[in-house]
Amino acid sequence: MTGDYLAKVRQNSPLVHNITNYVVMNYTANALLSAGASPVMAHSIDEVTDMAGIAGSLVLNIGTLEEAWIASMIKAGQAANANRTPVILDPVGAGATVLRTNAAKDIVNKVKVTVVRGNASEILALGDQAATTKGVDATHGVERAVETARNMADQLGCIVAITGPEDLVTDGERAFKIQNGHVLMGRVTGTGCTATAIMGAFLATATGDPLNASAAALAYWGRCGEVAAQTAKAPGSYMIALLDALYTISPEQLSADAKIEKVTL
Amino acid sequence: MTGDYLAKVRQNSPLVHNITNYVVMNYTANALLSAGASPVMAHSIDEVTDMAGIAGSLVLNIGTLEEAWIASMIKAGQAANANRTPVILDPVGAGATVLRTNAAKDIVNKVKVTVVRGNASEILALGDQAATTKGVDATHGVERAVETARNMADQLGCIVAITGPEDLVTDGERAFKIQNGHVLMGRVTGTGCTATAIMGAFLATATGDPLNASAAALAYWGRCGEVAAQTAKAPGSYMIALLDALYTISPEQLSADAKIEKVTL
Amino acid sequence: MTGDYLAKVRQNSPLVHNITNYVVMNYTANALLSAGASPVMAHSIDEVTDMAGIAGSLVLNIGTLEEAWIASMIKAGQAANANRTPVILDPVGAGATVLRTNAAKDIVNKVKVTVVRGNASEILALGDQAATTKGVDATHGVERAVETARNMADQLGCIVAITGPEDLVTDGERAFKIQNGHVLMGRVTGTGCTATAIMGAFLATATGDPLNASAAALAYWGRCGEVAAQTAKAPGSYMIALLDALYTISPEQLSADAKIEKVTL
Numbered sequence: 112m113t114g115d116y117l118a119k120v121r122q123n124s125p126l127v128h129n130i131t132n133y134v135v136m137n138y139t140a141n142a143l144l145s146a147g148a149s150p151v152m153a154h155s156i157d158e159v160t161d162m163a164g165i166a167g168s169l170v171l172n173i174g175t176l177e178e179a180w181i182a183s184m185i186k187a188g189q190a191a192n193a194n195r196t197p198v199i200l201d202p203v204g205a206g207a208t209v210l211r212t213n214a215a216k217d218i219v220n221k222v223k224v225t226v227v228r229g230n231a232s233e234i235l236a237l238g239d240q241a242a243t244t245k246g247v248d249a250t251h252g253v254e255r256a257v258e259t260a261r262n263m264a265d266q267l268g269c270i271v272a273i274t275g276p277e278d279l280v281t282d283g284e285r286a287f288k289i290q291n292g293h294v295l296m297g298r299v300t301g302t303g304c305t306a307t308a309i310m311g312a313f314l315a316t317a318t319g320d321p322l323n324a325s326a327a328a329l330a331y332w333g334r335c336g337e338v339a340a341q342t343a344k345a346p347g348s349y350m351i352a353l354l355d356a357l358y359t360i361s362p363e364q365l366s367a368d369a370k371i372e373k374v375t376l
Numbered sequence: 377m378t379g380d381y382l383a384k385v386r387q388n389s390p391l392v393h394n395i396t397n398y399v400v401m402n403y404t405a406n407a408l409l410s411a412g413a414s415p416v417m418a419h420s421i422d423e424v425t426d427m428a429g430i431a432g433s434l435v436l437n438i439g440t441l442e443e444a445w446i447a448s449m450i451k452a453g454q455a456a457n458a459n460r461t462p463v464i465l466d467p468v469g470a471g472a473t474v475l476r477t478n479a480a481k482d483i484v485n486k487v488k489v490t491v492v493r494g495n496a497s498e499i500l501a502l503g504d505q506a507a508t509t510k511g512v513d514a515t516h517g518v519e520r521a522v523e524t525a526r527n528m529a530d531q532l533g534c535i536v537a538i539t540g541p542e543d544l545v546t547d548g549e550r551a552f553k554i555q556n557g558h559v560l561m562g563r564v565t566g567t568g569c570t571a572t573a574i575m576g577a578f579l580a581t582a583t584g585d586p587l588n589a590s591a592a593a594l595a596y597w598g599r600c601g602e603v604a605a606q607t608a609k610a611p612g613s614y615m616i617a618l619l620d621a622l623y624t625i626s627p628e629q630l631s632a633d634a635k636i637e638k639v640t641l
Numbered sequence: 642m643t644g645d646y647l648a649k650v651r652q653n654s655p656l657v658h659n660i661t662n663y664v665v666m667n668y669t670a671n672a673l674l675s676a677g678a679s680p681v682m683a684h685s686i687d688e689v690t691d692m693a694g695i696a697g698s699l700v701l702n703i704g705t706l707e708e709a710w711i712a713s714m715i716k717a718g719q720a721a722n723a724n725r726t727p728v729i730l731d732p733v734g735a736g737a738t739v740l741r742t743n744a745a746k747d748i749v750n751k752v753k754v755t756v757v758r759g760n761a762s763e764i765l766a767l768g769d770q771a772a773t774t775k776g777v778d779a780t781h782g783v784e785r786a787v788e789t790a791r792n793m794a795d796q797l798g799c800i801v802a803i804t805g806p807e808d809l810v811t812d813g814e815r816a817f818k819i820q821n822g823h824v825l826m827g828r829v830t831g832t833g834c835t836a837t838a839i840m841g842a843f844l845a846t847a848t849g850d851p852l853n854a855s856a857a858a859l860a861y862w863g864r865c866g867e868v869a870a871q872t873a874k875a876p877g878s879y880m881i882a883l884l885d886a887l888y889t890i891s892p893e894q895l896s897a898d899a900k901i902e903k904v905t906l
Contacts, residue, residue, distance in 0.1 A: 124775075126775050126776045128776070132417070133398050133401050133417070133663050134401045134402050134405050134417050135402065136663050136664045136705075137402055137664050137665065137667060137668060137830060137831070138402060140664050140830035140831075141829060141830050141876060141877070141880065144827075144828045144829065144830055144876060145828060145875070145876040145877065149775055149776060149778050150776070150830065151734070151737070151776030151777050152662070152663065152664050152704070152705050153705065153706075153734070153738065153776075154705065154707070155706055155707040155708065155740060157707070157708060157738075157739075157740045158706070158738035158739070158740040158741065161737065161738035161739060161740070162737065162738055162776070165737065165775070165776065166776070174417070175401075175417050175418065175419065176418075176420055176423070177419070177420040177422070178420065178422060204416070204418070207416070207426065207427065207430065208418065208422075208423035208426035208427055209422075209423070209426060210420060210422045210423035210426070211423065245389075245391050245414050245430075246391045246393070246414055246415070246416030246418075246427070246430065246431070247416050248414050297409075298409045298410060298623070299406060299409065300402060300405035300406050300409055300415065301402070301405075344620075344624075345410070345619070345620035345621075345623040345624050346406060346409060346410040346619055346620065346622075346623050347406070347410065347615075347616040347617065347618065347619025347620040347622075347623075348616055348617075348619075348620055350406065350616075350619070350877075351616060351877040351878055351880075351881060352877065352878075353877065354875070354876055354877025354878075354880070355874075355875035355876065355877040355878055356875075357876075357877075358828070358875040358876050358877075359874075359875050397682070398663050398666050398682070399666045399667050399670050399682050400667065402667060403667060439682070440666075440682050440683065440684065441683075441685055441688070442684070442685040442687070443685065443687060469681070469683070472681070472683075472691065472692065472695065473683065473687075473688035473691035473692055474687075474688070474691060475685060475687045475688035475691070476688065510654075510656055510679055510695075511656045511658070511679060511680070511681030511683075511692070511695065511696070512681050513679050562674075563674045563675060563888070564671060564674065565667060565670035565671050565674055565680065566667070566670075609885075609889075610675070610884070610885035610886075610888040610889050611671065611674060611675040611884055611885065611887075611888050612671070612675065612880075612881040612882065612883065612884025612885040612887075612888075613881055613882075613884075613885055615671065615881075615884070616881055
């Protein structure tokens with residue numbers, strides 16, 4: 112059941128190592144704490160190996176990127192690979208600048224990633240497909256990127272998640288559509304980055320099929336979006352209600368409300 | 377009408393490129409999203425030209441400054457100039473340290489800025505007037521800096537905005553006083569920086585007179601301060617209510633409640 | 642009385658210079674503003690001396706550390722020493738990585754610190770005691786680190802504060818236990834860092850015994866945790882209620898509700 116993954120996060124409180132962007136560091140740390148995980152942010156090339164060594168998963172996020180951080184991400188990723196801990200990549204803004212597109216490609220070439228999660232524009236850019244983007248916001252629907260995601264999953268041997276009005280995760284063979292979520296999530300910065308971080312928490316504790324764990328993480332965060340919208344009607348209070356929902360939703364409620372559907376690609 | 381500028385932001389959702397300080401990155405990104413704009417934060421010298429190329433305006437903010445960022449700001453500013461997109465400068469903490477005063481001067485010398493927005497102490501420092509400051513907080517009233525602002529506007533051919541208990545914007549010839557706002561805004565970090573970012577959104581979509589657009593942006597943010605104070609009585613909840621107000625205030629309400637008055641310098 | 646320290650912060654609104662981590666910059670700035678202090682964040686080696694020169698205290702926090710920041714912290718610390726302004730050190734994540742453990746030791750060797758505040762795992766690591774840690778979260782109870790704290794206080798001639806379910810401050814000779822606080826504080830990122838920053842505000846304005854001022858600061862923040870829990874039941878809204886409580890608690894209420902007890906080591 113979907114909620115079992117959440118229950119495991121709360122029982123084990125996994126340490127999730129994030130090398131992420133300045134904009135969302137506070138919010139994703141709070142989201143992980145609220146979900147029941149234990150976040151740590153550490154990006155210096157001088158300590159990422161140490162931190163990767165004690166963490167249950169590694170989240171790499173290329174927003175507000177600069178050169179030195181790419182090297183740290185690759186070093187951390189390779190340490191995580193050596194430890195067989197999952198690596199989750201968020202190619203924020205891939206397609207918007209050459210630096211980000213190339214960095215994302217460099218990372219997937221040098222690090223074995225478990226999951227790549229992006230919006231449709233980012234997945235298309237990473238897959239070398241013609242795509243337009245508005246900075247860090249998608250200008251394409253999820254549908255447009257499904258084929259690219261499948262190929263990328265095949266080629267890299269990883270899971271690819273495309274998030275948007277509805278989400279899709281695939282390992283190249285199987286695929287799930289997740290229909291939880293709310294339009295106000297698009298008015299809060301870092302809700303995509305937070306989805307990635309929560310996948311980090313779920314994959315750190317999941318046993319068995321990582322595709323199911325990935326779908327469960329997206330359903331959980333999407334469900335938070337729905338619950339938050341029950342009380343909050345504008346982005347400021349909504350942003351806070353999202354954090355609250357991460358804490359208040361029970362595993363049982365998540366199992367009941369998750370809208371995960373198997374689809375054929 | 378004042379609200380028309382807001383309506384345009386919501387219709388066009390302009391991409392606002394921010395090179396800003398660590399303290400406010402999350403808050404200003406959320407403020408821009410809540411207002412209806414699309415924020416992107418990108419500071420690496422390797423990508424600022426790409427990002428400036430797709431953005432509708434550029435916001436430069438020198439809080440938490442370091443050497444490498446100054447070069448990025450100048451490069452981004454020159455790219456924005458080449459694209460004829462507006463550049464808005466926030467000289468956070470000018471006057472507090474030599475690094476910041478010199479950086480602000482360097483930027484206005486090398487980049488054609490559309491607007492400079494600061495508190496009175498910052499404007500005085502940038503204008504080489506004797507001024508004291510308390511880190512990033514003003515120790516002078518807006519009145520003290522009016523003459524300096526007029527001269528600066530003349531010299532740089534830009535708009536200068538001084539914000540404080542009441543705000544003043546001038547292009548050196550004409551001037552407006554804006555009387556929206558609330559004292560609690562001084563208890564939330566980055567409300568000045570957010571004013572600057574919102575000017576970025578307004579100027580990205582405004583046609584015609586940028587002085588009017590600048591005044592409208594300040595009235596909008598000041599009005600948010602008034603609306604937020606109707607429900608929130610302490611800085612934490614007030615900070616969130618400000619973000620909500622950016623979303624809930626309609627263009628019509630803004631036109632009705634804006635307190636913008638033409639003044640002679 | 643405990644509340645007198647808070648009254649002084651509100652009267653004098655001290656400038657607190659922070660060189661702190663990316664995750665908490667916004668939150669601690671807002672906490673300091675809400676408490677009545679005036680925060681500034683500045684980390685560049687080119688301006689820390691200027692900023693230390695106008696500040697009432699200096700807060701050094703090694704979360705999200707990188708090499709260049711260590712040099713800035715030491716330079717700022719030495720400038721603060723020269724100005725006889727208090728220096729408060731937060732060794733975030735000491736024990737988790739060699740970089741952080743060594744940086745914390747390097748700072749206390751080169752800068753005369755007034756207070757070191759950490760969780761039990763960090764204090765143990767800084768005192769060269771065998772300790773385990775979970776990234777930035779403690780895995781030891783406060784009791785485990787008391788002996789280490791006393792020795793460190795003696796050796797460095799400073800105050801050592803260990804925070805956790807209950808807090809302890811000691812100057813090596815005398816000690817206080819502080820029993821204010823709430824379990825939800827552990828679900829908000831940076832509540833430890835914020836405790837350190839508030840100590841910075843209290844020490845900037847305190848006359849007389851810094852040990853009393855340190856205990857008062859911890860009681861104040863712990864009391865905020867209790868007040869916040871009266872209305873907020875989940876981490877998002879709790880994080881905001883904490884900021885509100887910093888503003889709404891009066892000096893008289895703090896004196897009445899502080900649970901500070903003298904203990905023998």
